[in-house]
Amino acid sequence: MSDDTFLPPCQLYLITPPAIPDLEAFGKDLEAALSAGPVACVQLRLKDVDDATILDAAAHLMPICHDHEVAFLINDRADLALAADADGVHLGQGDGTVESARKMLGMDREIGVTCHDSMHLAYEAGDAGANYVAFGAFFDTDTKQTEHRADLELLTTWDEVTEIPCVAIGGIKPEHAKTLSDAGAHFIAVCSGVWGHPKGPAAAVKEYVAALEG
Numbered sequence: 001m002s003d004d005t006f007l008p009p010c011q012l013y014l015i016t017p018p019a020i021p022d023l024e025a026f027g028k029d030l031e032a033a034l035s036a037g038p039v040a041c042v043q044l045r046l047k048d049v050d051d052a053t054i055l056d057a058a059a060h061l062m063p064i065c066h067d068h069e070v071a072f073l074i075n076d077r078a079d080l081a082l083a084a085d086a087d088g089v090h091l092g093q094g095d096g097t098v099e100s101a102r103k104m105l106g107m108d109r110e111i112g113v114t115c116h117d118s119m120h121l122a123y124e125a126g127d128a129g130a131n132y133v134a135f136g137a138f139f140d141t142d143t144k145q146t147e148h149r150a151d152l153e154l155l156t157t158w159d160e161v162t163e164i165p166c167v168a169i170g171g172i173k174p175e176h177a178k179t180l181s182d183a184g185a186h187f188i189a190v191c192s193g194v195w196g197h198p199k200g201p202a203a204a205v206k207e208y209v210a211a212l213e214g
């Protein structure tokens, strides 16, 4: 995700829905989404399911991502990222330390860290060796109950003071993409805006990509 020599200024980062009742059907949606335009990363974010379900979903979805040269990360659990041979893990503030995830995953896998609306948390994550930091929520979202609201200035300041990429997340619709990119986001992370788009995920990806290029 972070070692390409030529990258557009801001790329799309897809988050899966928290429940995937039909893996076959979701795999087709994912294939359509990734065929529609450039996506940097997909994060498997299943909630309230057992480990076997996460590993089964990873085994099904990761090859689709890799066929498109898209990184595949697992949310919350470095141990499952390792067991699934995923490209990395996304850690929240309660999901364990970067240091212990790094010990488990080594240097070749990505570790991203939720930093809410806090430069302090972002510096801590960066110092601990995170590959990216995530700020949010930028907008209202029904995907998750959020307690923090990030602003554009955070992205701009972070972009000015560090080389570590930052992700913007939370209620991001296509019309927000350019503003976040211009402010300094290196990735915009989207769940419902893609999987819940009335015209389907492929149309959604096209809209986000066009907005980012716009």
Ligand SMILES: Cc1ncc(COP(=O)(O)OP(=O)(O)O)c(N)n1
Pocket: 015, 043, 045, 075, 076, 090, 091, 092, 093, 094, 095, 112, 113, 114, 134, 135, 136, 144, 167, 169, 189
């Ligand atoms: C890219 C990205 N940013 C933030 C989050 C949120 O992570 P976390 O705070 O651990 O909350 P949950 O997603 O686990 O509910 C994320 N998953 N991805």
Ligand SMILES: Cc1nc(C(=O)O)sc1CCOP(=O)(O)O
Pocket: 015, 114, 116, 135, 136, 137, 138, 140, 141, 142, 143, 144, 146, 169, 170, 171, 172, 189, 190, 191, 192, 193
């Ligand atoms: C998983 C997640 N984390 C957030 C944070 O603010 O840390 S907001 C969020 C939900 C992202 O989904 P959508 O694109 O549907 O709003």
Ligand SMILES: [Mg+2]
Pocket: 075, 076, 090, 091, 092, 093, 095
């Ligand atoms: Mg988490």
